Every structure is written in structure tokens, then in C-alpha cells.
Amino acid sequence: MKTLIINAQPDFRNGDHYSIKLQQLFLKKFQTAFPNETVDLINLYDMEIPQLTTDQLLGIWEKQANHISLNDEEKRIFQINQDLIQQFKAHHRIVIASPLHNFNVTSKMKDYIDNILVAHETFKYTAEGSVGLMTDNYRVMLLQASGSIYTNNDRYTPLEFSRMYLQGIFEELMGFDKFSIVRAQGLQTNGVDVNEAMEQAKNDLDVEFNKFYE
16 A cells, blocks of 8 residues: 655644654654555645646646647646646555644645546546545545644534545545544643643554554
């Protein structure tokens, strides 16, 4: 099973961020479990990710639909999009390391999703609605760091759109077999011991990791 880690932390070079710490915990477990294998890692904030704008993907797709030739810059951007899709599809285990930004995914993570959620590539349209094409034992794990706590069934719980969005995209639309989440949460909440929060995240990762690769 090839594994792709998608780092969606804007300050990805800073190891003090808790989403990066979660990523390192995952890598340590992976290296212990699979000493002869490697993971592929991409840092979204160190890459060019095409956007859904009229001068990039939207304009390119409109030209293609109307059988209009792309210019050189559009061909370059389209090739980046195609490379992202093929890289994504080649990995049956996807790990997303990300902070929670304003209750949702980071902006580059949204751009990345816009590149790989493409009809006839990762899903298709049918008379009964869209159907996912990523059904060959694909699994995704979200490693999420957040300042608040979102599992107390209080006013913050329904505001955590990141998990709902990603789970919907991966499971409901693309057809992934499993979505799992490991949280390091409450990291900026009064009364929360950060070390205890990270220890809980580590314990949760131990459980989810085994399910991820079973």
C-alpha cells in the first residue's frame, strides 16, 4: 500500500506546530511498522496548486469543452493538475496533516481538493447521481490540530466543518472505504494540559494506525 502524506500546514518547516508533531508521530509509527518502505510527502504550501479561477482551471476546462486549443501557460497549468490527480490515485493510503483554520481546511487544502475531485477521474455522474471511483480499498486519515475542543457535543461541535467536509469529499463523493481522524485538540483552551492532549492523540493514533493498514 503506497502512502501519501499531504501536509496542509502553511508554516510546514516549523516543527513546533502540533499538526507537524502529529505527522512526525505517524512517520515514526510507519517506519517501525514498515522498515523497508517509504512514504511520499508533499507540502502544499511549497507547491504550485492550480486554482478554480477563470484564468486557470475553470478557463482551461471551458476551453477543452469547446475544443479550443490551450496556450502554453494553460498547458503547463493543466499538466500540474493532471500530475496531482495521478499522484493521488496511485496511493491507496492518504494522510492529511493539518491545523484547523476558522473551523475549516486551510486554503491550499481546498485548492488541492479542487484539483483531484474531478469527474471521470475520482468520481463519475450517473442517472442516480454521482458515484465515487476510488473504491479499491482506498483509506484516508486526517491528523488535525486545533485550539478548541470539538468532541464535547457543545456549540463548537457542529462548527467543525473541516472533518465534515473532508469526510464527505473522500467517503461520499470519491468512494473511499474509510475515513478516520486523529485529533490533538484544545491546545489553546484554558484548563487543557497540552502534554496530555498530545498523549491522547498518540494513543488514538496507535488505534487508528492499525485499522488504517489492516
